[in-house]
Amino acid sequence: SIALEHGSHRLGKRTDEMMQTWRNYGLGQFIHWGLYAIPGGHWEGKYYGGAAEWIRSWKDMPNEAYDELYKEFDPQNFDPRAWAKQAKSLGAKYMIITTKHHDGFCLWPSEYTDYDVTNSPYGKDIIGPLVEAYDAEGIDVYLYFSVMDWNHLGYRSKLETEEDREAYEGFKEFTRNQLLELLDLYPTTKGLWFDGTWDAAWKEQAAFADKLETEMREKIPGLIIGSRFRPDDYGNRHFDSNGDLMGDYEQGWERKLPETFEDTKGNDWDCVMTVPENQWGYHSDWRGHVKTSFELIEMLVKSVSLNGNFVMNFGPDGQGSIREEETKLAAEIGDWMDVNHEAIYGCGYLDWKKQDWGYYTKNRETGKVYMVVFNRPLNGALRVKTPSKIGLEKVYSLKEPSVTYEPEEVHKDEYFIHLKESKTSKGPVVIVIEPTKEKQQEGTEYQK
Numbered sequence: 001s002i003a004l005e006h007g008s009h010r011l012g013k014r015t016d017e018m019m020q021t022w023r024n025y026g027l028g029q030f031i032h033w034g035l036y037a038i039p040g041g042h043w044e045g046k047y048y049g050g051a052a053e054w055i056r057s058w059k060d061m062p063n064e065a066y067d068e069l070y071k072e073f074d075p076q077n078f079d080p081r082a083w084a085k086q087a088k089s090l091g092a093k094y095m096i097i098t099t100k101h102h103d104g105f106c107l108w109p110s111e112y113t114d115y116d117v118t119n120s121p122y123g124k125d126i127i128g129p130l131v132e133a134y135d136a137e138g139i140d141v142y143l144y145f146s147v148m149d150w151n152h153l154g155y156r157s158k159l160e161t162e163e164d165r166e167a168y169e170g171f172k173e174f175t176r177n178q179l180l181e182l183l184d185l186y187p188t189t190k191g192l193w194f195d196g197t198w199d200a201a202w203k204e205q206a207a208f209a210d211k212l213e214t215e216m217r218e219k220i221p222g223l224i225i226g227s228r229f230r231p232d233d234y235g236n237r238h239f240d241s242n243g244d245l246m247g248d249y250e251q252g253w254e255r256k257l258p259e260t261f262e263d264t265k266g267n268d269w270d271c272v273m274t275v276p277e278n279q280w281g282y283h284s285d286w287r288g289h290v291k292t293s294f295e296l297i298e299m300l301v302k303s304v305s306l307n308g309n310f311v312m313n314f315g316p317d318g319q320g321s322i323r324e325e326e327t328k329l330a331a332e333i334g335d336w337m338d339v340n341h342e343a344i345y346g347c348g349y350l351d352w353k354k355q356d357w358g359y360y361t362k363n364r365e366t367g368k369v370y371m372v373v374f375n376r377p378l379n380g381a382l383r384v385k386t387p388s389k390i391g392l393e394k395v396y397s398l399k400e401p402s403v404t405y406e407p408e409e410v411h412k413d414e415y416f417i418h419l420k421e422s423k424t425s426k427g428p429v430v431i432v433i434e435p436t437k438e439k440q441q442e443g444t445e446y447q448k
């Protein structure tokens, strides 16, 4: 292997309490909110087809016009307790909030820049009340932070001249100051979700990022930081030059999902997902495919079945309101979670053969197996193939445990479970299997 000073510092998974808690979340809420929500994907009557939070990079909108928007930021409808209550009913166990997106505007009162909420008409901290409201609902808070910062004069995407390098040193110090400031101001933060770290300039900062990550972890022991923060000695991110995972979990699944367990390399991971095809910040005119609650529930279940967390994005509008499409989805998904959360929280991958009817999840604590059925077979028979020596002790409906099933053994270690569930149930049906304990191989019995 290649000698690295700033590569992965840990082989294998973190097994501490905070990471176990993270692993068992299942469902999270992403919130993208900032100045970009004011134009909402339009400028001077023109429609912007890109991601709304990237409108500053649109040729039809001058940077100067965007950079004046902070003078209009006054979200009188902002109600953090309402947001937190909605997230609770959705069933989210954690929330990731954009403290600073690529535009550099800070939703918290930062000592290190004037480009923050205190200099907007709104004038008050946004992050603090959000952290408080979500903590009160028992939803863990994580802070999204973009290293790339279009507002800071020292930011560079690449370091070509001596002047670049000097300016960038100031930018690095500014970045460190802001991150340590965030952890001081919001000490109940459980982790950081980094973005904007693909630039060549940042990829040269292995030593700086490594030291800073260590400092942040010292400030909040157990802090959870994904693979997207630091580059290794050769500028490799997510996986170091030896192929080992950087950070505590893989942060590579943005608007896409792994297909197989092999795709996850057995690591912890999260998938962050937009409701439309590609809008994180508020866009007032969603075009193209908007996902239904069935699609989002399937992505959630698929994520959990492959040992990942699924983080659904919300983009509040410029006044601080959650749009009606997201409110409707939160209610629909929440209704399904009310009945079926046992198949999500604390669950993960089960190594039984994947079947066409849907996904298995396994509760890590109890060993209970959940069949989440998205595709009812025409013959109503759900095929289950277990590893040899594992039987199906008890099988019943999660929603109505009095509805039990007698599996029909159709081959060795292969069964049909004949669906009885009423077709009226909205969303996928979940069947619980309590598998028989693996029978001891002969001779392995310890002497009594």
Ligand SMILES: COc1ccc([C@@H]2N[C@@H](C)[C@@H](O)[C@H]2O)cc1
Binding pocket: 032, 051, 053, 054, 195, 196, 254, 272, 280
């Ligand atoms: C270069 O392509 C992208 C795509 C999306 C992003 C940001 N990551 C998502 C989590 C959103 O914050 C999006 O703006 C950045 C660069």
